[in-house]
Structure formats: structure tokens, C-alpha cells
Amino acid sequence: MNFTGVAPDAKLGMWRIFGCDGGANEDTVIKGLLLAHEAGCNVINLSLGVQSAWSEDAMAVVAERLSQKGVIIVAVAGNQGDDGAFLQNTPGTAKHVVSVASLDNSYYPAKVFTLDAVRGDSFVYQLSTTTETFVNGTLVTVYDMDNTQAIHGCADDLPILQNHGQEIQGNVLLVRRGGCTFDEKAQTAEQVGAIAILVYDNEPTKGTDDEPFSIMAAKSNIPVAAIAPAVARQFLTNHLLPSNVVFPEATFDKSIKTALKVSAFSSVGPTYELDLKPNVAGIGGQVFSTLPRHLEGNGGFPTGWGVRSGTSMASPHVTAIIALVLQSFHQTPTHMEQSISTYVTEHLQNHAILPNQNLGNINHPLLQGAGLVQPLDTILNPLHVSPSSISFNDTSSSKYHRHTLRVTNYGQKPLNLVLKHLPADSLDTFGLEGQLAAHRGKPKVDTGLTLPLPLPLPIFGNRIHLRKRGPFASPADPSNAIEKLQAVNPFTPQEPTPPGHTKVQLELSRRQLSLGPGQSQTFDVEVRFPPTSEHVYQMYGGYIQLHLQESRQNDTLVQANIPYFGVLGRMHELPVFDDGFPFLSTSDNISNVIPSNRVFRFHPSSLLPHGGLHPGLSSGHHRELITRQLDEQGQDTSAQSSVVPGLPAFVCRLITASPKIHFQVLHESNHQVVGYLPDTPFEYWERNRLRADDFYRMIIWDGQIQAEPGSSAAKQTVAPGNYVVRISALHLLGDPNNPNDWDNWVSGPILVE
Known part of the structure; x- marks a missing residue:
């Protein structure tokens, strides 16, 4: 190429941490990090x-420790852009790890086809894993x-297709995704x-309407390919x-309508400590890149090459730029007061650019961090600002509402700078702008959600995967669990x-700065809020920009960007549990919601063989995830656990993350603490999603139960009682x-017999 x-x-050094099934546990990732550090990366x-x-999180803690030792760690922001705020991926959540968002590419190599009925245009397609070339012909379809x-x-x-046999015979058939495997579709089409x-996919995920999807076929005798919805x-x-x-x-360079915009899949910040994440952005949407040579069906590209999208593509782009910058700084060292790793990561953010700024389209820093990384500007521009980003936190305390920034000229010429404020549109976390009267305790919004009850429910590592798409919730009165849900907490x-x-x-504090060679100056920045009555947890944000005074009429000559954000509201006042949660149910039938006025009866020794734990369960069964598995999309792929019927089950839905959740067993009569559920409290639970x-x-x-909280406490079976x-x-x-x-929340009575 x-x-x-x-x-x-x-x-380059490479450490394989994924197994043959495409996942890895956190211990393996941490071991890989340590090996890379020991090798001198x-x-x-x-x-x-x-x-x-x-x-x-454990991976973030280890990555942060390596960062403090001078290693620059670069990690993905994540591919959960559809799922709302606070969905950054670990270890990129560590304070000094560089978290990378994705922007869409401008062009990418693609296979295209033309249709006589649409003159002057071409359309992208993607070959399946079983197809090397496609065939020309007449494109036909059969409508539903x-x-x-x-x-x-x-x-x-098949009977419907056979009725259209003369139209299909010898032609290319357009079909819809779903209903069966791609191989079955190919075999059925071949029969007629x-x-x-x-x-094509008629239900594409957000941001993929103009893109064909990947088809993993196993055995097809005729060519198979995907086109965009x-x-x-x-x-x-x-x-x-x-x-x-x-x-x-031939392969053609195809332009992308969303060029240099934040990719729809790119995860939104911040962290739960309200640190500004992601830090920067790289090109991650529609990237032509190397692939493992053993992979088959690379969309018609030569072996070892293909087009992929994800923050996993943006992250190595940024990593390579950092390596290039490090090489340059080692060759022409700068007399800096910080460590070179801190200087480089800050400088990278200082000199990122805001795509489409001239068009007035400023993305929020929680979507793109400081902006798109620029290697040449990072190497050549002598202006340095520290810190390189600002979090004003929430409105609970004035401690974080004023920051001091230090600006240094490491160049050989004086710099006369003008400071400007460039605000971005806020992110409406809960969709409450325009509904400023909405507050905890006020009337809720009728969403018309219903309760799907697919049974039995498979459990994966204590996470229940519903077979029917759509949200599940219990109303405030769990005895009416099957009724239409009339209310949802407005802070979802x-x-x-x-x-x-x-x-x-x-x-x-200053609007202009004059810096001679090697000089530093500071300025303060303080946030001024709108009236408290307008605070509905919007996440505001924007940029402080430093321009050369000589070019202040030309907004394209920005010398440095400093992103900022904050929250209009007191985070500690947000509810943790959704309306109607938690509730008590049975382990094998979640639709059997136990109201607070009904006694739940169970006999541990009759349910568990030999008075112990049921096969497939362990004392760690109470953990949200025993061992989290990682795949390329950052999703959990934990193994399935068996379900013991008849046990009490506590169903929780968190609309806000919680750093600690206790499960205490109390005497029903006086609410004195008897003990704690094993291996509790749980720590650092994520919020649930829709x-x-x-x-x-x-x-x-x-x-x-165990007498004391914690994972190391001795466990015993609770005595019979209420x-x-x-x-x-x-x-x-x-x-x-x-x-x-x-x-x-306190359950109804539980009788242990």
C-alpha cells in the first residue's frame, strides 16, 4: 500500500491480551500495561x-500510577454515544490518562455501485466475509x-419469492436485514x-443511516453485500x-457528509468525579487501516486492509502523534518546569483545533475534549497553557468556580495575546430545559412505557438480558407491575x-497578555451562573482561546484552546433509584413482584444442596459482575450464571451512579442490623440505561450474611426468623x-424458615 x-x-511493542473469543478480564489488561511499562514504552x-x-476502577488506578511515573497512557473514550452522558470508558477515566473521542473522516476508500435509475450518483456497498467480488445485473426486490x-x-x-420467480431469475435481489441468518437469505435467494x-438494515443505529453494515456470513454460494439504509x-x-x-x-475515495464532526458513536463525558473527559479527539469514523491478515472478507480490499470505525481507531492515531511529538521534543528539548509527559499531554490539548469553528458549529468539550489533535502545531507552537482544561464542577461549592491558568512563551520571539471566550451549546442531561419547573417531588411525565415480561429470564453475571427490546420498570406500587407505567423519574x-x-x-482577570521569550504570566477565570431558578443540571461548556493580538481580526489564527465545563445543579441532590425501584421479587420470575404487605418465605437449606450454595453460584454471585469481560466495543461479555428458583431477589435500577450501596439484613420487629449480604457494600455502581x-x-x-461489611468477612447462614x-x-x-x-429503601417482611 x-x-x-x-x-x-x-x-512498536505489542502485548496480546484478548483471547480467542475476543474478550479479556481486567487482570490481563493490567498485566499487559505493566509489561509494556517494564519494557520501557x-x-x-x-x-x-x-x-x-x-x-x-482498577484499570484506571493502574493507568494513573503509570502516568505519574512519566508514561503517557492513551485510551478510548468509548463507543456508547447513543446512551447519554457519563459513559466514558476506563482506563481513560483516570485523571492523567488521555481519553480520545472520535471524529468522522473526510474521505475513505470504498467500493461503489451505480444504478441506471439514479444517473450521476454512486452508492457505497460492503462485501460479506464470503464474497470477494460482486456481479453486475438487474436489481429487483419483492415488497412486504x-x-x-x-x-x-x-x-x-420462499413461497412469496417463488410467486415472483420470473422477476428474480438471473437478477440481483434486494432484501431486508433480520428474520434469519445472512446465509439463509442467500440460500433462499439462490433457490429462486x-x-x-x-x-439493508431498516433499523440502523444512530449515525449509520448512510453506511452499509458488516455482514459475517459462513457459507454462501452467491455474492452477498450490504448497502446503506x-x-x-x-x-x-x-x-x-x-x-x-x-x-x-476499482475502489473510489468517497466523501463523508459528517466530515470532522463528532462521530455518533463516540461516548460523552464527564467522569463521575466531574473531570473533563474526553481530553482530545482523533479521526475514528471510517478509517482505512491495517487488519489481521487471517481475517477474511475485508470488503473487497487486499488481505490485511479494511475500513473500520470506533474510538479504537482514533486512539492509536493520537498515540502516534504523541510519539512523534515526544521524538521532536527529545531532539530539541525545551526548558520546561513540568515533566515532559505532563508537558506533552497539555501541549497536545493546547494546540488542538475546533473543527467547523468558522461555521459557528462548536461542539461541546464533553464530546470532543480540546478538539482535533494537530501534530505540527503541537511541535512548532511555543505557547503553553497549564492546566490544559477546566472543570468548574457543579454548583454545590464555590471551591471549583475560580481557576488560575499559567501561560508560558517557550519561543524566541515576544507574543502579544488577546483572551477570548467561546461558549458552546450546553448538553441537556435530563432534557429539562424548557421544563424548568420540573423538580424532585413535582408531577412526573407520562412516557407511556410498558412492562415487558419475557420469561424465563436469562441472567448473565447478575445482569438480566431481556429478550424483548425496550425498557423495563416497576411502578411505585409493585403490585401493579403489569399495568402500563404512568410515571418516570424526570432525572432519568x-x-x-x-x-x-x-x-x-x-x-x-486579564484580557491581554504580553510575553517575552521564556516568560510566564497567569490569569484567573471565574464562572458566572444564570439564576438558580434556571438550573436543571445542564452541562455548560466552551473554550477560552488565546489569539495573537496582531491577528485578532482573523479568528482562524488561534494560538491555544482551553476547554471548560460545569454542571448547573447540585449533583449530590440527584436521586439514585428510579421511581418504583428497588423492589423485591423472586430469583426465577421477576414478574412475581412482592408488595410490602406480603411475606416472602424461603428455606435456604431446602433450596441449596447440603445447606450450601447452589451449583453455579458462589459467594461472589452477589457482585454485580464477578469478572468483567472486555470486547472491542467495551461491552461486558460475562459468562451466564444459573438461576436458583425461590430465592429473594432485589431488583435495582439506578438513574444516577452511586459510589457505595449497602445491603443490610434487619430484624423486622426493631430494624436492628443482623448482618450484611455477602461481599457488600457494592462500590462504584454505574447508572443503568434505557x-x-x-x-x-x-x-x-x-x-x-456476614457480621461486618466487606469482601473478606466470614459468612454464615442467617438464623430462622422474620x-x-x-x-x-x-x-x-x-x-x-x-x-x-x-x-x-426497606423491603417487606422476609420469613426465613
Whole structure:
């Protein structure tokens, strides 16, 4: 391919941490980090992560310690952009680790086809893993019953396809994704004489309407490829088929409409400690890159090459730029007061650019950090600002509302600078802008959500994955669990996070700076809030920019960017539990919601063989995840655990993350503490999301307790008697010694026989 990498002189070290199934546990990742450090790596990239916005996560703690030793750690922001705020990935959540967001590429090499019915345009397609080349012919389709979509083309559709046999024979068939495997679609089409199939997805994820998806086929005798949902919609809505279709063998550079915009999949910050994340952005959407040579079906590209998207593509881009900058600074050292690793990471942020700034489209720092990294500017620009970003935190305390920044000229010429404030549109975390009267305790909004009850429910590492898409919730009266849900807590994070219109004023202690060679000066920046009545937890943000005084009429000549953000509201006042949660149910049937006026009866020794734990359960079964598995999208892939019927199960849904959750067993009569559920309290729980596989958690009690909280305490079976279980969740940024900063729930009576 004759490409030169971003840092061609860098020495590469690689440590494999994923197994054959595509996952790894955190211990393996940490071991890989330590091995890379011991080998002398200056920069370490992790194109992986687990969705956890806690900087206390084990991987983040280790990465932070290595950062303090002078190693620059670069990690993904994550690919959960659809799921709202506070969804950064660990270890990128560590304070001094560089978390990387993704921007879409400007062009990418693509296979395209033309349709006679649409003159002068071409359309991208992607070959399946079983297809090396596609065939020309006539593109036809068979509409479904509503005459708006193509049929799925599965074996069940064979009679319908046979009725259109003369139209399909010898032609390329357009079918819709879903209903069966891609191989079955190909085999069915082949039976009715089709020479190839094109597949589209009529329910694409956000931001993928103009992109074909990847097709993993196993065995297809005819060519199979995917086209973009928007393209198929154009063909079907306008009834353009049948029409002649041509698939040239050449690869073309295809422009991207969303060039240099934040990728739809890129995760939104901040961390739960309100640190500004991500830090910077790299190109991660539609990247032409190397791939493992053993992979088959690379979209028609040569072996070892293909197009991929994700923050996992943006992160190595930024890592290579840091290596290039380090090489330059080692060759022409600067007399800096900081360590070189701190200087480089700050300088990288100082001289990132804000794409589309001239068009007035300023992305929020929680989407892109300081902006798109610029290697040449980072190397050549002598202006340095520290710190390189600002978090004004929330409005609970004035401690974080004023910051001092130090500006240094490491160049050989004097600099006369003008300071400017460039606010961005806020992020409306809960969708409450325009509903400023909404507050805890006020009337809730009717969302019309319903309670799906697919049973039995499979459990994966104490996470229940619903087979039916859509949210699950219990109303405030759990006895009516099957009734239509009439209320949802207004502090449920919006997914994805919508933009708002709130901006704040910044008071700058100085508007101009004059710096001679080697000189430093400081200035203060203080945030001024709108009236408290307008605070509905919007996350405001923007940039402080330093311009050369001689070029202040030309806004393109920005010398440095300093991103900032904050929250209009008191985070410690947010509720942890959603309305109607927690509630008591049975381990094998979550629809069996136990109201507070009904006694739950169980006999641990009759449920558990030999009075011990059921096979497949362990004392660690109470943990949210026994061992988190990582895949390339940062999703948990924990193994399935067995379900013991008849045990009490506590179903929790968190709309705000909590650093600590206690599960206490109390005497029903006087609420005196008897003990704690094994291995509790839980620490650093993430909030739950609206998608079905992460809508709630279920904690099962097997009758074991321990006298003291903690994972190392001795465990024993609770004595027969009447008990209740109290769940206490500490508010985010709450004071553990303040009773008002805890959400508490107490179950109905539980009779242990």
C-alpha cells in the first residue's frame, strides 16, 4: 500500500491480551500495561475499555500510577454515544490518562455501485466475509405487505419469492436485514434463481443511516453485500426497481457528509468525579487501516486492509502523534518546569483545533475534549497553557468556580495575546430545559412505557438480558407491575444527550497578555451562573482561546484552546433509584413482584444442596459482575450464571451512579442490623440505561450474611426468623456522614424458615 505511519521512527511493542473469543478480564489488561511499562514504552495505547466513568476502577488506578511515573497512557473514550452522558470508558477515566473521542473522516476508500435509475450518483456497498467480488445485473426486490420495505428473504418467505420467480431469475435481489441468518437469505435467494443479494438494515443505529453494515456470513454460494439504509430507502420509496446495477472493480475515495464532526458513536463525558473527559479527539469514523491478515472478507480490499470505525481507531492515531511529538521534543528539548509527559499531554490539548469553528458549529468539550489533535502545531507552537482544561464542577461549592491558568512563551520571539471566550451549546442531561419547573417531588411525565415480561429470564453475571427490546420498570406500587407505567423519574438521563441552549459568562482577570521569550504570566477565570431558578443540571461548556493580538481580526489564527465545563445543579441532590425501584421479587420470575404487605418465605437449606450454595453460584454471585469481560466495543461479555428458583431477589435500577450501596439484613420487629449480604457494600455502581440489557440489576440473596461489611468477612447462614432488607445508596458526590445524601429503601417482611 506504500503508506508511511504517523510516527515512522517509533519502535512498536505489542502485548496480546484478548483471547480467542475476543474478550479479556481486567487482570490481563493490567498485566499487559505493566509489561509494556517494564519494557520501557514511553507511550501506551489501549484500543479497548470497559464502560465505567469511575476513576477508581482498577484499570484506571493502574493507568494513573503509570502516568505519574512519566508514561503517557492513551485510551478510548468509548463507543456508547447513543446512551447519554457519563459513559466514558476506563482506563481513560483516570485523571492523567488521555481519553480520545472520535471524529468522522473526510474521505475513505470504498467500493461503489451505480444504478441506471439514479444517473450521476454512486452508492457505497460492503462485501460479506464470503464474497470477494460482486456481479453486475438487474436489481429487483419483492415488497412486504405494506409496500414500503423489502421482505426479509428468509426460508419462510420462499413461497412469496417463488410467486415472483420470473422477476428474480438471473437478477440481483434486494432484501431486508433480520428474520434469519445472512446465509439463509442467500440460500433462499439462490433457490429462486437470484445471482446475488444486497441487504439493508431498516433499523440502523444512530449515525449509520448512510453506511452499509458488516455482514459475517459462513457459507454462501452467491455474492452477498450490504448497502446503506438511506440508499435502500431511496430505491424503495421512489420505486426505482427494477433497474440495471453495475459494480466496478476499482475502489473510489468517497466523501463523508459528517466530515470532522463528532462521530455518533463516540461516548460523552464527564467522569463521575466531574473531570473533563474526553481530553482530545482523533479521526475514528471510517478509517482505512491495517487488519489481521487471517481475517477474511475485508470488503473487497487486499488481505490485511479494511475500513473500520470506533474510538479504537482514533486512539492509536493520537498515540502516534504523541510519539512523534515526544521524538521532536527529545531532539530539541525545551526548558520546561513540568515533566515532559505532563508537558506533552497539555501541549497536545493546547494546540488542538475546533473543527467547523468558522461555521459557528462548536461542539461541546464533553464530546470532543480540546478538539482535533494537530501534530505540527503541537511541535512548532511555543505557547503553553497549564492546566490544559477546566472543570468548574457543579454548583454545590464555590471551591471549583475560580481557576488560575499559567501561560508560558517557550519561543524566541515576544507574543502579544488577546483572551477570548467561546461558549458552546450546553448538553441537556435530563432534557429539562424548557421544563424548568420540573423538580424532585413535582408531577412526573407520562412516557407511556410498558412492562415487558419475557420469561424465563436469562441472567448473565447478575445482569438480566431481556429478550424483548425496550425498557423495563416497576411502578411505585409493585403490585401493579403489569399495568402500563404512568410515571418516570424526570432525572432519568436522556439517551442520547440532546443539545441545550444554556451558556455561562466567564470573568477573565486579564484580557491581554504580553510575553517575552521564556516568560510566564497567569490569569484567573471565574464562572458566572444564570439564576438558580434556571438550573436543571445542564452541562455548560466552551473554550477560552488565546489569539495573537496582531491577528485578532482573523479568528482562524488561534494560538491555544482551553476547554471548560460545569454542571448547573447540585449533583449530590440527584436521586439514585428510579421511581418504583428497588423492589423485591423472586430469583426465577421477576414478574412475581412482592408488595410490602406480603411475606416472602424461603428455606435456604431446602433450596441449596447440603445447606450450601447452589451449583453455579458462589459467594461472589452477589457482585454485580464477578469478572468483567472486555470486547472491542467495551461491552461486558460475562459468562451466564444459573438461576436458583425461590430465592429473594432485589431488583435495582439506578438513574444516577452511586459510589457505595449497602445491603443490610434487619430484624423486622426493631430494624436492628443482623448482618450484611455477602461481599457488600457494592462500590462504584454505574447508572443503568434505557436499553433492555442494562435497564436494571438483580441481586439474589441465598440466606448467607456476614457480621461486618466487606469482601473478606466470614459468612454464615442467617438464623430462622422474620427479617427485612434495607438498601442504602450514597448519592453521587454525596457526604457519607450526611443522612440526607443517602437513598434508602426497606423491603417487606422476609420469613426465613
